[in-house]
Amino acid sequence: MSTLMNVPKKGGLIQTENHSSDLPTLSSWIDDLFSRDFPSVFSQNFNRGISLPKVNIRESADAYFVEMAVPGLSKSDFQIDLENQVLSISTNKEDKKETENDRYTRREFGYSSFKRSFTLPETVDEGKIKAKYNEGILSILLPKKEEAKQKPPRNIEIS
Template sequence: MSLVKFRRRPFGTLIPSDIFETSNLLRNELWNTQLNEPALNIKETDKAFEVELAAPGFSKKDFEVTIDEGCLNISAENTHSEEEKEENYMRKEFSYNSFEKSLQLPDSVKEEDIKAKYQDGILRFNLTKKEPSKQQKPKKIEIA
């Protein structure tokens, strides 16, 4: 039996700590075609986390965003079809795009205050942080 070192990342699942550093899975910067996931940026400020998800070609109605058991689940799906009929030919084109992404939210995020906005191909989330609780001094417990 062997042990594999895992590192918890605030916005991801438990994955081996070196899986992305040693692989070529994330070569495409805008869209990861091998994993079929859009590019993601996360920025932390004193009061919030700012998440940007690059999803060009979608419209606001194509997205479904839910929160379930501390996970922010984002999915999108769209289809496009075009048909042209002429006397000697018929041309028909269609496309289908979809993705799903789940982010494990840190305990410090106020789930009820999450805001989302889609503009210019970027889906943006503002995840407000909870007020930090005052740390209590460690309490000594006597052993009987």
């Protein structure tokens, strides 16, 4: 499965204390600059790249279900691969918006991509995996092999 590490919003992995004066150091000034939440008016005209999409994974007796929230894309934007029990979901999207006027005052373009990879359990029937994209949600069905499906309890008669 994929592993993510959260880094604190203020500072980095190592924090140092500044006892020498009240003036900020260059490194603390840079940390503050890049960790600051800019107002949406300032940031809305910049590249709207896709951050790593959130994923829900659930298991039933017969299958695993993967749901990924990725609005604003079409099903042709996705690349889903399976190799050596690793399911990879990726997309690359280039967005260009231009005015047809030669003297434009605004020109926007952007590029966004992501890739998520998951190691599948050996119980998944790789030949029966299905995917669909509907209203911003990519859903992947990972059926279990017949021998791995949970059997209902049965009563055994005593002779």
